[in-house]
Amino acid sequence: MGWGAICAAADPVLVVGHKNPDTDSMVSAIAVAHLKTRQGIPAVAIAQGPPNLETRFVLDRFKLATPPVLRSVAGRRVILVDHSDYPLAPDDLTKGEVVGLVDHHKLGGLATDKPIEVWVFPVGCTNTVVARMYAAAGIAIPNDIAGAMLSAIISDTLLFKSPTTTQEDRDAAARLAGIAGIADIEAFGLKQLATRSEIAGMSGADLLHADLKTFDMHGHKVGVAQLELMDGSLLAPRKDDLLAAMRKLKGEGYHSILLMLTDITRQGTDLLVVSDDVGIIETALGLKSPGSSAWLPGVVSRKQQVIPSLEKAFE
Ligand code: MG
Ligand code: MG
Ligand code: MG
Numbered sequence: 023m024g025w026g027a028i029c030a031a032a033d034p035v036l037v038v039g040h041k042n043p044d045t046d047s048m049v050s051a052i053a054v055a056h057l058k059t060r061q062g063i064p065a066v067a068i069a070q071g072p073p074n075l076e077t078r079f080v081l082d083r084f085k086l087a088t089p090p091v092l093r094s095v096a097g098r099r100v101i102l103v104d105h106s107d108y109p110l111a112p113d114d115l116t117k118g119e120v121v122g123l124v125d126h127h128k129l130g131g132l133a134t135d136k137p138i139e140v141w142v143f144p145v146g147c148t149n150t151v152v153a154r155m156y157a158a159a160g161i162a163i164p165n166d167i168a169g170a171m172l173s174a175i176i177s178d179t180l181l182f183k184s185p186t187t188t189q190e191d192r193d194a195a196a197r198l199a200g201i202a203g204i205a206d207i208e209a210f211g212l213k214q215l216a217t218r219s220e221i222a223g224m225s226g227a228d229l230l231h232a233d234l235k236t237f238d239m240h241g242h243k244v245g246v247a248q249l250e251l252m253d254g255s256l257l258a259p260r261k262d263d264l265l266a267a268m269r270k271l272k273g274e275g276y277h278s279i280l281l282m283l284t285d286i287t288r289q290g291t292d293l294l295v296v297s298d299d300v301g302i303i304e305t306a307l308g309l310k311s312p313g314s315s316a317w318l319p320g321v322v323s324r325k326q327q328v329i330p331s332l333e334k335a336f337e
Contacts, residue, residue, distance in 0.1 A: 035065040035121060036098050038112060039148075040105035042234050043069045045077045045177040049170040050103040050148040051089055053163075054124055057152070058101070060161050065101065068092040070112060074232055076177060079217045084169040084202070101139075104148040106130040109236045124151055126178075126186075127325055146191040147178035153194040169202030173214055180250060180286045181211040186323050215286065218251050226263030230271060230281060237329070239336035242277035246332070248324050254285025254292060261294065261315065268296040278303060280332075282324060290319040306335035 037055045039047020051067035058065035067089040073081060081088055096114045101122035105111060107130025112118070120132065122139040126148050141151050149171040156163050163171065175195045179187040182195075195207060204210050221229060234247040249257060257264070268279045278297035285291070293316050295303050303309070307328065309316045321327045 033098070034059075035063060035101055036092070036095055036118075037065050037067050037101045037103060038070060038092075038095065039103045040107075040110040040235070041070045042074075042231060043071055043077070044074065044104075044233060045080055045170075046148050046174040047104040048073055048077050048089060049080065049167075049174040050124060050152050052086060053149065053152045053167050053171055054101055054103055054122075054155070056164070056167055057155055057159060057161060058122075061159060075220055076214060076217045079214060080170050080173040080177075083173070083214075084166040086166055086170055102132070106132040106142075107235075107237065108132070109238055124148055124155070126151060128329070143190075145188045146184060146186040147175045149174040149178075150188075150191045150194045153198065163198070163201055165202050168198045169204060172198040172202055172204060172207070172210075176207070176211040176214055180322060181208070181215060183286060183289065184323050186326050212252070215250075215252055218249070219253065219256055221249075221251075221256065221260070226260060226265075226267035227270070229257075229260065230264060230267040230279075234271075235324070236276075237333075239277075239333055242336055243275050244332060244336070245271065245276050245279045246282070246324055246328060247280070248282040248284060250284040250286055250322070252286050254283050254288065254290075257283045257292070265294060265296065268294060272296050280328070282321075282328065284322050286322070289322060290317060291321045292317050293321075302335050303332070306331045 037051040039051050048069055055065040055067040069089040069091055070093055071091060073088055093112055094114050095112045096117035098118045099121045100118045103124045106123055106125055120134050120138055124141045126145050141155055143151050172195055175191050179191055182192060199207050229249060230247050234245055236245045264281055268281060272279050281294040283292040297303050
């Protein structure tokens with residue numbers, strides 16, 4: 023064992039996804055930790071919060087351990103997965119050392135002192151990138167991890183319906199399904215996505231925070247949350263609840279809070295907005311009817327169809 027490996031053994035690299043973790047963040051942390059450990063660099067998956075309902079279903083289905091919640095990475099070596107924006111990373115990330123990045127989002131301003139290992143590709147899911155990493159390393163993906171990686175691709179691409187989906191996501195999903203022994207991806211995916219409709223016991227604040235991402239847009243704090251349901255009309259009776267939670271959250275120094283109520287079947291998004299300047303949001307997204315709510319046909323991807331326009335408007 024070399025000196026590097028001895029150091030590593032005493033202090034495993036932490037692999038962590040974004041705040042308010044989704045299935046892609048949790049599973050890519052698990053898979054990358056497994057791969058790095060197999061490559062002789064001991065690593066463990068952690069998470070910045072508990073699993074959501076869908077991720078719970080996935081971890082249970084494939085009998086994978088839930089990554090422990092750890093919000094501090096000071097003094098530790100870190101691999102970021104599924105994000106590179108500081109507001110989405112652990113708050114004390116700059117007190118740790120980022121040694122790797124595996125992602126499928128825009129680069130979010132990450133700066134490092136030393137060269138790092140970077141795997142970033144414009145595909146629909148971080149786990150599609152992770153599948154590439156396994157292939158490049160010539161290491162077999164275990165059945166349980168393969169199944170969860172398939173689930174992450176289903177989750178991020180909305181069962182291949184999101185415009186972010188690439189052929190590589192489809193190919194990776196087919197390969198992973200083969201390893202995991204999932205014969206019918208469509209049926210399995212629909213069952214998985216149905217877990218998102220179990221919203222009865224959740225408060226407006228729970229729903230808002232479930233998949234909230236906070237960005238620094240040219241000095242403005244902007245929150246964009248998204249709820250992706252097979253049937254978005256389930257959320258219609260909750261709009262007042264949700265707007266109240268958005269107004270409350272906005273008090274925490276936000277310029278704007280957007281909530282995308284995305285209907286996977288109808289392929290569109292009902293957008294709720296609370297902002298200091300609704301005009302800038304309307305201009306950015308080409309909203310025709312002013313007000314606190316608008317239907318955006320064809321818009322289902324936060325990363326591809328909403329964030330870039332917002333960033334431009336705040337420039
Ligand atoms: Mg994610
Ligand atoms: Mg992702
Ligand atoms: Mg998502």
